[in-house]
Amino acid sequence: MIARARLQSLHAEEERRFVELHPRSATLAEQARGPLLAGVPMPWMTRWPGAFPVFVESASGARLVDVDGVEYVDLCLGDTGAMTGHALPQVAEVIAERARTGITTMLPSADAVWVGEELARRFGLPTWQLAMSATDANRFVLRFARYLTGRPRVAVFDWCYHGTVDETLAVLDGDRVVPRPGALGPQVDVAVTTAVVPFNDLDALERRLAEGDVACLLMEPALTNIGIVLPEEGYLAGVREVTRRHGVLLIVDETHTMCAGPGGCTAAWGLDPDLVVVGKAIAGGVPAAAYGMSAEVAGRLSGPMLGHEIDVAGVGGTLTANALALAAVRATLSTCLREEDFAVAVPLAERFTEGVAGVIAEHGLPWHVQRLGCRAEYWFCPPPRDGAAAAAAVDEELEAFLHLWCLNRGVLLTPFHNMALFSPHHTTADVDRHTQVYAEAVAALLGQ
CATH class of the missing domain: 3.90.1150.10 (Aspartate Aminotransferase, domain 1)
Structure with a gap:
């Protein structure tokens, strides 16, 4: 027309x-x-x-x-x-105050405890870590998933998107996994690292996870980065059942879908993920993100987290969870969202x-x-x-x-x-x- x-x-x-x-x-x-x-x-x-x-x-x-x-x-x-x-005044005030008392020390601040407790209250997962961006958080949880399961691949939905994480910039071309159009210089062949399945298709998910090589499914509960595509009735419950039956960790990325409410779709729709990632909005514009995990996942990770070589584990970063970011997260979540x-x-x-x-x-x-x-x-x-x-x-x-x-x-x-x-x-x-x-x-x- x-x-x-x-x-x-x-x-x-x-x-x-x-x-x-x-x-x-x-x-x-x-x-x-x-x-x-x-x-x-x-x-x-x-x-x-x-x-x-x-x-x-x-x-x-x-x-x-x-x-x-x-x-x-x-x-x-x-x-x-x-x-x-x-330009939230409450965030601007804590930024100015924190800048005068030290921005980054690679030591925890008291705000970290409040932030962890508030995120646990909102999303229902008891244990949390901070990151600089949701991309970083996704990279970290994918590492954890591969470590915990001993499996090499991660699964994502066709035409979904999770920041600039290499493994997630993948789509289906017929039955083949190929780089998403526009991805520059893929680090490795995504067909080696990634399984891709269509959204709203439980049969396809079942068939792919049955192969036994997938560590985790990283998903938005509703697609947003190819436009808003909503899950069909019963689909997310089916995803949880299929992933659990095949020993695949379920990771829900709420970075965009936090628009559904204070605890994102996880709280609004009663989801039960193993891990949750959230970023962008939680610090009122200051770069910050977080990822939460179930008690079972946290228990299995507690040993490696206390290991002598955790600083070379590919998780974290010198500026991650700095005092400025944590102060901004606390000021934001206590007054917004x-x-x-x-x-x-x-x-x-x-x-x-x-x-x-x-x-x-x-x-x-x-x-x-x-x-x-x-x-x-x-x-x-x-x-x-x-x-x-x-x-x-x-x-x-x-x-x-x-x-x-x-x-x-x-x-x-x-x-x-x-x-x-x-x-x-x-x-x-x-x-x-x-x-x-x-x-x-x-x-x-x-x-x-």
Whole structure:
């Protein structure tokens, strides 16, 4: 129903508008091309719409202001890293205080005890460790799983994603395990390290785990990094039964799915994993992550953790669990990501979903909008049931246009997806602003 010539013409108009709106960012982008690879300090920053990245001046609550003075409703929130909202005063205060009393000593602080107890309360797993990022945490738990089981492979879901962990950047090509498209210089052949199975397919999981070489299944309880793909009724209970029967450790990565509530999907859906990973949002923007484990797993690891050579075990890091990060985690979890915060944010995501669904229905489009807690995303297809179907439905031209159209009208979506994330700092007016902008984009695409 979308005429491609019209889409390309509209996109060209939006590119011209973008350049006119951002002269200062254009200047900085040109300067950055010399000292910074691809003109950015981190590769993912090239994924934003427009001819160059928008340079940020400040961010507070649910608002972001760029160096040209343009203000945005921020529905990206640092791709979940700022799910609490930006520039939290309580976090800023403890950062300043901790900076004056020592940031990193490679010794525990009293905040570590509080953080461990709070994470145990939220997620139901009794024992925790800290990491610098969820990627690090995932690397560590995969090592633990291989050590505990003596098995060489890890299992992931097709087109899922767990940071920059080498073993997880794998997909299925027919029956073959191959590197995910875009993965640069894979460390080893992923077919050697990784088993890949489709999401929402218990029979496929059963067949693969029955081979007996898989140490663990690392999973999001709902896929989020290929778009939101929800588990079918009874699927997660089936995953737990199959993994347990085959002696495979179940690791749940809640880094994105913490949007479901204070204890992520693990608490909201009554899951029973062996290990849980959580990151990004737990320190209010300060780099920090954590991983928890059952009492049985912790008991089996306690010996190696006290070993003389634990510093060369491939787990940890000099700056990991530093006093600054732990103070920020405590300040964040004691004041944010609580039931009362989700009670504000989730209804906003519901309103977003209803608004987008209304526009889709009005025009009779075969599109869909999906929600998980305070996160929502729209598709240009019916709801997919697995990652491969989601990947096949990606329309890069259409996504690029809609992202740029929204950005040019002061609405910032997550650059990798058509995704919106809500915090207690957002308002119904913010939601309705997006609905209006989205409706105008669709009307323009359809020539109305």
